[in-house]
Amino acid sequence: MLANIECKNGLLNWLIPAKLDRSYQVQCVEPLLEPANKALLDAGELCEQRLVVIDSGIPALLCDQIKSYFSTHRVTATYLTVSGGEACKNFQALQGILEAFAAFRLKRKMEPVIVFGGGAVLDIVGFAASIYRRGVPFIRIPTTLLAFVDAAIGIKTGMNFGRQKNLLGSYYPPLTVFLDRNFLIPLNRRQFISGLAEILKVAISCDTELFEMLERNVIKFKTQDLFDAHLGEILFKAIDITLSQLAQNIYENDLYRFLDFGHTFSTAFEMTAASMPHGEAVALDMNLSAILSMHRGFLQREDFYRIARVTEQLGLPTAIPDISFSDIWNSVDDRSYHRGGHQRIPIPARLGQCVFIEDDLTPQELTDALKEFGRKSWR
Ligand SMILES: NC(=O)c1ccc[n+]([C@@H]2O[C@H](COP(=O)([O-])OP(=O)(O)OC[C@H]3O[C@@H](n4cnc5c(N)ncnc54)[C@H](O)[C@@H]3O)[C@@H](O)[C@H]2O)c1
Known part of the structure; x- marks a missing residue:
């Protein structure tokens, strides 16, 4: 029975409780891509397939390690590369990401999207995850220092609009955040x-x-x-x-x-x-x-x-x-x-x-x- 409040004029008002636990984890797991380490796959109910988004700035060697991790675990991974940097925080990139979600036919709660990237890619993919089917789970793995200490560990997603930074976005916690300093080794000065x-x-x-x-x-x-x-x-x-x-x-x-x-x-x-x-x-x-x-x-x-x-x-x-x-x-x-x-x-x-x-x-x-x-x- 919902709590209702009778108004003075005899008409009813309802109060609908809508509390949501949005707790999430930030975990240091090093090295995350070690074959024996299943942390990345254990975050999610099904693990036959995964949509993996990769920031284009991540060097090829690291991309190969990511790919070999999934193939070692016999996970059919579909890879989407998103152009890294501030320029990806726009509608065009958002559309590309949403199209990839739709083509992959993401199972709504069981196959978290995994995203490796700097703050900009994490922001735009997180935003896409928050609006696709009104929210699908996603996992953040920061690959820049700034994302490691800041952009990846909070619950904000965002994109730029007009000349304004992060005018659009959502508060949408990732399922989990994995921190691994090994991803930061290739960063330039x-x-x-x-x-x-x-x-x-x-x-x-x-x-x-x-x-x-x-x-x-x-x-x-x-x-x-x-x-x-x-x-x-x-x-x-x-x-x-x-x-x-x-x-x-x-x-x-x-x-x-x-x-x-x-x-x-x-x-x-x-x-x-x-x-x-x-x-x-x-x-x-x-x-x-x-x-x-x-x-x-x-x-x-x-x-x-x-x-x-x-x-x-x-x-x-x-x-x-x-x-x-x-x-x-x-x-x-x-x-x-x-x-x-x-x-x-x-x-x-x-x-x-x-x-x-x-x-x-x-x-x-x-x-x-x-x-x-x-x-x-x-x-
Ligand atoms: N959501 C939040 O709470 C939050 C907080 C702080 C900042 N931000 C956002 O984060 C963005 C800045 O993030 P940033 O500093 O990570 O910059 P960035 O995401 O623009 O990345 C900088 C460059 O590093 C490249 N790159 C990524 N990983 C790499 C790697 N391992 N090796 C080499 N190059 C790599 C990227 O392709 C890009 O060219 C801004 O858009 C900012 O608004 C968001």
């Missing part, structure tokens, strides 16, 4: 460094200890050896903090999110400077936000220097690309729509803690911060 920005974001916005670990080990990141004990510790600490932040607010009902730090002005940088990786745009935003905070008297100048130094030592960019002020200001406007009509810009109050600019950032204040950024007096 720029892709690797882009991922470091999201680790730095977590450190500045949420955890002083992580920031200090980064400071102590910054030089080691040049090796890109994430199996190194110290770098591994940093990596998994960043993931742990991110997941605890996400778990408290998984559907983003609370729009005051520390993890939004670095994601206000960044959309302008990455949508305007077309080839700028996400992490580079986040790094520029973090430094700009830190200057705003310093000007407002929150962040100590010495702490701002520490942020700027680590940014530079990690190899992240420190010069804003040549874009117009109005593009940057429009990103504030756009984010305000996204944040319930308020600016709500996270800025570091001190290392490991954010405060929010609620609504009073003015074009003049932003201009002054950009001037300081341009002077690079802190270098």
Whole structure:
């Protein structure tokens, strides 16, 4: 019997309970593609066949390992390659993915789609999975550092629309996420460094200890050896903090999110400077936000220097690309729509803690911060 409420005028209202447990797992399994390791196939009721989506940027050797894993286990796998990078987050790619789902005749709950890729491919395939037959299960395996520490482990999917990033999308948890550092070995320097920005974001916005670990080990990141004990510790600490932040607010009902730090002005940088990786745009935003905070008297100048130094030592960019002020200001406007009509810009109050600019950032204040950024007096 449904709980119903009688209205004053004698007409009935019904309350239909609709709670859904959307728990999901993030598991470190290394090496995932070891033939003896069945974790990937055990996630799913049937395992005779699988649709496997592969980011086109994954080197051939790794693709061969993926294919040989499935053939060793006598799984009939159908492979779909999706062109990696931001350009895949559009309707055309979405349509191609949905057509592949339909051609494969996915069994609705039993054959999770498996996707290997960077954040962009994970976002668009996750979006497709969330709308195909009103939702089919999917498994994420991140193959870039940024996806490893951020894009793969949450529940957001997305695609760009018009000039706006992630305007379309869904909250749709994967069945499971498999983390394996072996997939990150082929990343080139720029892709690797882009991922470091999201680790730095977590450190500045949420955890002083992580920031200090980064400071102590910054030089080691040049090796890109994430199996190194110290770098591994940093990596998994960043993931742990991110997941605890996400778990408290998984559907983003609370729009005051520390993890939004670095994601206000960044959309302008990455949508305007077309080839700028996400992490580079986040790094520029973090430094700009830190200057705003310093000007407002929150962040100590010495702490701002520490942020700027680590940014530079990690190899992240420190010069804003040549874009117009109005593009940057429009990103504030756009984010305000996204944040319930308020600016709500996270800025570091001190290392490991954010405060929010609620609504009073003015074009003049932003201009002054950009001037300081341009002077690079802190270098
Ligand atoms: N859903 C979320 O919560 C979330 C969070 C953060 C970022 N994102 C999204 O993630 C995207 C950025 O992700 P990204 O930084 O992974 O970039 P990306 O997905 O654009 O990938 C960068 C490049 O790396 C290539 N690549 C992938 N794996 C590789 C490998 N193992 N070796 C060599 N090259 C490889 C890709 O083909 C691409 O050319 C953005 O679209 C951003 O909006 C989503």
